[in-house]
Amino acid sequence: MDRYESVPTWLLAITGAMVVAAFYFMFVWVPTEMTMGIVQRIFYLHVPSAFVAFFGFLLGGIASIQYLSTREHRYDDLSVACNEVGLVFAIVNLLTGMLWAKPIWGVYWAWGDARLSTMLLLALIYFAYLILRQSVIEPTQRAVVCAVVSIFGMVDIPIVYMANVWWRTQHPQPVLSGDGSLDPRMRFVLYFSTFAFAFVFWCLVRVRRRIEMLRREADGLRREVHAL
């Protein structure tokens, strides 16, 4: 069996082409911002990572609600896949944000900043979710407890997004809904990178979901072997 069987070739091809095009747009085509200079281009990695992480957690939360209402394990598989891949994007968002903050603010991290703190809290909730998945042995109990944590984490998403509107923060205001005007070419690259990252997310979720199905199959077979 091939390692990539859970990701069809056409999806890999589209994702690869979109990522290469996104690199071209973000490093060559888009104009350099006047105030921050070249370091502003981190924005095209940082913001799409946050959007995709939010999308992943949202999808994971919806799948958890579906699991609690139907008790079908396929929703639990989807939930863990979306939440784990979402966490990878959230970590990318936090780290690229730190690398942007150092040359612009002079520090890697501002502890009093509401946006940074709420985003870190969101990542920690999903980190706890993954630890919890390892700790609970019984599959149904594990799925129920993790679904509750996943729904709880989903509630934090609007708080993170609105943090720099609700509280005083040095983090830039929301670029899409805020007052700051964005050059149309910058806006295009931002959207394009978000789509490219979303395709990467889709591929990773498919592989991660397949792993969860294999784990379930292995657990079932192990029970059968022990019963004999």
Place this chain on the structure above:
Amino acid sequence: MEENLKWLWGAFSLAWGLHLAYVFILGRRQKSLREQVEYLKAQLEDRGER
């Protein structure tokens, strides 16, 4: 500009390095689980024959 290039390069390398590391981890997990499934299936067949 030259000075700030290292931050951009660092962010770019970190973002894609993390993704590649995650893909590698997923690949290893999948391989290990497939081996487990094959082994358990073989054990089941073996015990069934007995």
